[in-house]
Amino acid sequence: MDHSLTDDTTQNRHSGNQVTVQKYDRVTVAFHWLTAGLVLALFLIAQGWGFLDRADRAPLKLTHTSLGVVLAALILARIVWRLFFGNRLVAANTGLPSTVARLGHFLLYVLIVLQVGLGFLIGWSGRNAAINAFGFQIPSPLSAFTRDEHNFFEETHNLLAWSIIALVAVHASAALFHHYVLRDGLLWRMRFGRSLAGR
Ligand code: HEM
Numbered sequence: 001m002d003h004s005l006t007d008d009t010t011q012n013r014h015s016g017n018q019v020t021v022q023k024y025d026r027v028t029v030a031f032h033w034l035t036a037g038l039v040l041a042l043f044l045i046a047q048g049w050g051f052l053d054r055a056d057r058a059p060l061k062l063t064h065t066s067l068g069v070v071l072a073a074l075i076l077a078r079i080v081w082r083l084f085f086g087n088r089l090v091a092a093n094t095g096l097p098s099t100v101a102r103l104g105h106f107l108l109y110v111l112i113v114l115q116v117g118l119g120f121l122i123g124w125s126g127r128n129a130a131i132n133a134f135g136f137q138i139p140s141p142l143s144a145f146t147r148d149e150h151n152f153f154e155e156t157h158n159l160l161a162w163s164i165i166a167l168v169a170v171h172a173s174a175a176l177f178h179h180y181v182l183r184d185g186l187l188w189r190m191r192f193g194r195s196l197a198g199r
């Protein structure tokens with residue numbers, strides 16, 4: 001179990017001062033960027049099939065549900081890692097900004113978990129009562145749903161998709177603001193690799 005802090009230093013180009021930067025462990029970094037890539041891919045794929053005729057949408061929908069099942073496993077593993085194994089860093093902000101950042105990160109986890117749950121519910125309440133992932137059917141463990149419930153799951157999934165993307169836009173902007181305006185090296189926290197020297 002590694003709860004140790006991983007420190008490194010980088011140069012603040014604005015002030016010329018050395019800034020101590022802590023880094024997340026490599027597993028946390030891998031989880032972060034894999035989750036980010038999958039969430040964005042799932043969103044873009046779902047937008048993509050909107051441009052196709054209904055008859056041509058099946059491959060994109062199959063890709064969406066297959067990657068969705070991968071995201072489900074990944075987000076659960078990520079949360080377990082975060083709670084029990086990953087290292088913890090001192091907050092990059094203090095006071096209110098720190099609270100807002102923590103709430104924002106927590107909300108991202110909550111929304112993604114809800115979105116995964118809704119994704120399964122859409123499939124399980126649909127015509128086949130199953131999620132198709134990589135050609136395998138994951139049948140519904142729940143009793144039959146009504147058409148209204150199915151529509152509700154779908155509408156909420158769509159609404160959450162846009163909410164997640166909006167929150168991610170704020171999150172990424174805040175990270176870039178820290179890194180390039182405040183010049184505190186925040187992005188290096190989520191960087192692969194052992195050392196910042198010679199970057
Ligand atoms: C779908 C996309 C993304 C999701 C879902 C996401 C999610 C998260 C979450 C949940 C955390 C908190 C980590 C924790 O404490 O457990 C985090 C941290 C972080 N993210 Fe993202 N992120 C995304 C995209 C990005 C992008 C595009 C950037 C860079 C521009 C970025 C930069 C960072 C940084 C630097 C941290 C560490 C912040 C800190 O230590 O205070 N993320 N991200």
Ligand code: HEM
Nearest residue numbers: 039042043046065068069115116119120122123154158161
């Ligand atoms: C953050 C991750 C995800 C995003 C951003 C996302 C986004 C979307 C969007 C925008 C739609 C279209 C909704 C509509 O037009 O009403 C959709 C549909 C759907 N999503 Fe997701 N989704 C995600 C995760 C998942 C997961 C994890 C699953 C399940 C494994 C899943 C299963 C589905 C299904 C079954 C549909 C309906 C497809 C159809 O019309 O037949 N999604 N998703």
